[in-house]
Amino acid sequence: MTPEASKKFLVFAPLTVFLLMSVFFYFALQMRENRAVDELTSVLVDKPFPDFQLPGLHNDFHTQAELAQGQVTLVNVWGSWCPSCRDEHPYLTQLVEQGVPLVGMNYKDTPEAALDWLDYFGDIYAYHIQDRDGRLGLNLGVYGAPETFIVDKQGIIRYKRVGVVNERVWESEMKQVYLQYGGLINE
Template sequence: MAKISPLMIAPPLIFAGFALLAAVGMFRDDPEALPSARKGQPAPPVVLTELPNKVSFDDATLRGDGVKLVNYWASWCAPCRVEHPNLEALAEEGLPIYGVNYKDETANAMAFLTELGDPYARVGADLEGRMALDWGVYGVPETYLIDDSGTILLRIAGPVTQRIIDETLRPAIEAATVQ
């Protein structure tokens, strides 16, 4: 009888392991969602540089007055342009949105807002990305839903699309306002 070498068994076992991981990944609730260590915790400190002719915000701004969004964006970010009309529509509906311009040139940030419009109730700049690190930002755009007490309820990594508004953001806002 032929002896089976461990080298003959290893490749099929490795392949089976990868296949199992792929299958588990395909059946997750939302394969595009990135986990957020900040969900359910108070929003980290807000440390921003003011943009010309704009009103910035601070920690106190994120407490009280119902739910609100904090949106990290940059002029060099193509997906930020994609989400911008959706943010403007949400702002027109009365949802306060606070903008954090991320690692951007001030002139470029201002040109972006002049060209596309300014949906932000208040906006400031995180020139070096230090605040973003504290918030756990992976990249822009990234948006956080904050409740009345300043607690992070939801994190949206990537552009705020109409699908995300309908399927994720509105239900989370509704749940937060019912409490």
């Protein structure tokens, strides 16, 4: 390089570095948002549903073994305190009407409030698992409600949804997983 050319190059060096860094940080920021959610949702996928022995909401009692009895099941984490659970209730009702087995996990709630809620909105669930102190939720990596798991015929978690289940999420992601593991839908 001639002295002149190299001087010109030096003038542009800071700008080049600045532009490169801008591009890098732009993509890093974009990636981060998705990665945080992915990382939180993926850990328990392909692991067995954690062991539990817990009361239901109707003087009943349930264990992990019931989730491994040859049916692909949706396990829906809900609470009467959770506003978004009301939002997804109509769509979950549609899925139940199509023959999708749905089990409720009543998370950090009281049985009284939960039963009132079910009276009002409708108990569409096959049964409920009462996780009053959030211990099962902790073993499931739950950090809010609603969350919905797809559990396969052997009781292995195959999918986890954080947030509301609606038509878009079901059609674009969940239905595929549900059918892939042998879940049945009445058309």
